[in-house]
Amino acid sequence: MASSRGSGPATSPGSGADGSADAVKRVGRLFLGAAALGALNTANARQPLSRTGRSSVLAFAVGWPTSELPLHAIGWQALATLGFIRKGALRTPAGLAGLGLTAASWAGLHRIWKDSLPAGEIFDEALREALGDELDAGDRRDEPMTPKPALELDRRRIAVPLSPWRKRYVAKESTGLSYGDAGKRNTLDIWKRPDLPADAGAPVLFQIHGGGWVIGNKEQQAMPLMSHLADQGWVCVSINYRLSPRATWPDHIVDVKRALAWVKENISRYGGDPNFVAITGGSAGGHLCALTALTQNEPEFQPGFEEADTSVVAAVPIYGVYDWTNRDGTGRADMGPMVGKLVFKKRIEDAPEVWDHASPMSWVGPDAPPMFMLHGTNDTLVPVEQARAFVSMLRAESKNTVAYAELPGAQHAFELFDSPRSFAATAAVTRFLDAIRAREGHTVDV
Helix, strand or coil: CCCCCCCCCCCCCCCHHHHHHHHHHHHHHHHHHHHHHHHHHHHHHHCCCCCCHHHHHHHHHHHHHHHHCHHHHHHHHHHHHHHHHHCCHHHCHHHHHHHHHHHHHHHHHHHHHHHHCCHHHHHHHHHHHHHHHHCCCCCCCCCCCCCCCCCCCCHHHHHCCCCCHHHHHCCHHHCCEECCCCHHHHEEEEECCCCCCCCCCEEEEEEECCCCCCCCCCCCCCHHHHHHHHHCCCEEEEECCCCCCCCCCCHHHHHHHHHHHHHHHHHHHHCEEEEEEEEEEECHHHHHHHHHHHCCCCHHHCCCCCCCCCCCCEEEEECCCCCCCCCCCCCCCCHHHHHHHHHHCCCCCCCHHHHHHCCHHHHCCCCCCCEEEEEECCCCCCCHHHHHHHHHHHHHHCCCCEEEEEECCCCCCCCCCCCHHHHHHHHHHHHHHHHHHHHHCCCCCC
């Protein structure tokens, strides 16, 4: 029998030094692939890779958080890079190429952050153009609810960009209040300072969430804005409304009007002034905000409560849809089939008047309330060109103030996080509404 003395363990292909080298090469290739995806995401955040079709939705989904939280993206990429380096990625040409791509991505992300910082200056210019000497004319220092300092984007908020705003200002007894018969979809929350007197007569902001008329709820949008205004002595109301495909247009706007009528009748019990109610909303909520503002007390959208007061003193639609008929080609050509199937349950060819009346552009006229539109140039869900067209129509027809701020590099939903643009938008909307308060001579009565 042959002796096995002196013979080593059997060697299989790919084991030992060769296997280790192959593993390192794989790590290097993986790092290069991850770095390429990161760089692609950064490029998309700076300049969306698609603005039409389904790919534009993907461009939004990945570009939106990156464009508003670029420092966080650098952090995530840095953690991944350290992990690949520990596994030997830089011992391969692919790994070194990946490091180069990552460095370029970080440079791009830093540029995105720097580009977002002048948002306050852009808002200031837009407001001064629209309001002139009225901007910052109201002196509220003598009001009983002394305004607190403006929000500051400190390091804590940069690190944790989703503050628990709602817990501070929505009391248990002010949550889920019913305004209609559609269960949870007909409920609202009231935001206010705990020390706001019940008879304060405070100004009121009415907030409508977005979500493409098919998703969303009252706890998801405008948190920085409502918390800041509540801090300043306002009463804010965020609502749910019926959603498609279960709901069919005009259920959505009818619910908004019904909730607004409820606010007019009941908000005085919560410290609000029913005679000073402003309205805002983003995306689909921006559409409903604009439509509500331009159809005040319109019986068509108030079935069964035609006599109710649904007027507002000002409106702030944010990245809203202003036309469902795409009359001037500034909208999305691919939006029609979606809303026709899910929202209207009718094609535009079969119900042109319904589609037309659902479009804020169709209601533009001389009696529009003061309006302040906000939109980002990188919005891949609602083209910025439609906002420009809507503003032009308003400026040509309305006898009232029309302000418009266009933010370079901002995606859809730019104000959801605690970001430089979000805080600048909050400050700008507050200044706009305070100017309207000063114009109307509105004061708190306590």
